[in-house]
Amino acid sequence: MQQQGVECDFTGSDSWVILSPIEQSIKRKIEAVGVPLKDWDIQINYGIKTGYNDAFIISTEKRNEILANCKDADERKRTEELIRPILRGRDIKRYGYEWANLWIINTHNGIKGKLPRIDVNEYPAIKAHLDQFWDKISKRADKGDTPYNLRNCAYMEDFNKPKIVWGNLNLKGAYSYAPEGMFINAPSPFLATSNIAVLHILNSKIADYYIRSLGVTRNGGYFEYKPMFVERLPIPQIGLENLNSYPIKPSKEQEKEIEENVYQIYGLSLQEIDYMENRED
Template sequence: MRGRDIKRYGYNWANLWIINTHNGIKGKLPRIDVNEYPAIKAHLDQYWDTISKRADKGDTPYNLRNCAYMEDFSKQQIIWIELSDEPKFALVENITSLNTIFFMTGEHILHVLGLLNSKLITWYFHHCIGTTSGVGTNRWLKYTIEQIPMVTANRELELMVSSISKHYKIDVNIAIDNFVCKLYTLTEKEKHFIINQ
């Protein structure tokens, strides 16, 4: 997944793939034996001088080094890009991201996704904790995202987000913005200010 493919609540799949010749997970998953994939081995053999000298190789030059969070790539996760003028948090599963894309996993992922894409959290990020690139875009860095105060997980919000993640609808998005303001106990005046920016 590339950063340019990520949209608010979703992504545009570019049909690009990564060959993940991982080193395995001790006691859970064996390392990839490249001999079982002759076309991939033939492709990598063209670069033998480079891959054989890599400092970050796994058990063999064909394998990637150990990755402590390898299993997280198969979980449902929120991904986002670092530089963006607006929040672009998307829900994915079984996807590996490239470049300056961040991801998180955990419980109540739909609840968190709804909060992160809401106008209220966007306002809070812009005015309280965010940093900019210096050219008009925000830097949605993991350590700043972690500073966002989260309200207790709410099943109703999760259902709305589940609906919008499958088929983006502007009216559902507006409902989520209103609901998030309610969860944070904003007054009507405060809610009006946030929603109508």
């Protein structure tokens, strides 16, 4: 005896997902009005991999020590520019982050035809610091042309742009805006854009519902927010003016307004909104 039933279309190449009629309706509406992020003129990338964080990611105290060891004002200025603030996944919250006063020594490997490789010999105070870890940094797999350099990173310049950042493993999606010059530590991903509407949509219940439907939830309810999942979220490229008017750190009342705006953008009915608001994760 059949008490409940639902028809699902498994004719495509995507993974099979069994959805109720209301879930199917919500999914169709999301996909009907939006363009997947992967088809926008933006790229989702992972943060920096150093190969040995103990050497390349330092505290504010260690940064100040390195700067104090510079032989003159010129070296100090160049060294200060090379040491950039960095966020870890655990630092990133929904609509904000708690910077742990950590810095990355950005001895990058350059970008062919655009940016020369950092020569550590021009930064004696940094070289002296890294030499303390020579046994480790010289044997690591993730390194550049020399053990002092970070691995090749074609999108190195994106760290100098405004960006949306998030933790790789989370109970719920939590996206934040990070300013120009702020680095992100892998495996946390980031999206270089100044489009604040994208930030608000990513933090919405609709986005989290859709993205989590694409992968498998781990024990404890944790989900891995990989670029391969986030980039498939359909987001409208027009009609986002209202969302762009909200700040990058909205108030609780504004967050409710944003959620309502997102429901309207995707054309959800009152019944579908009620389902989204009351569904169990």
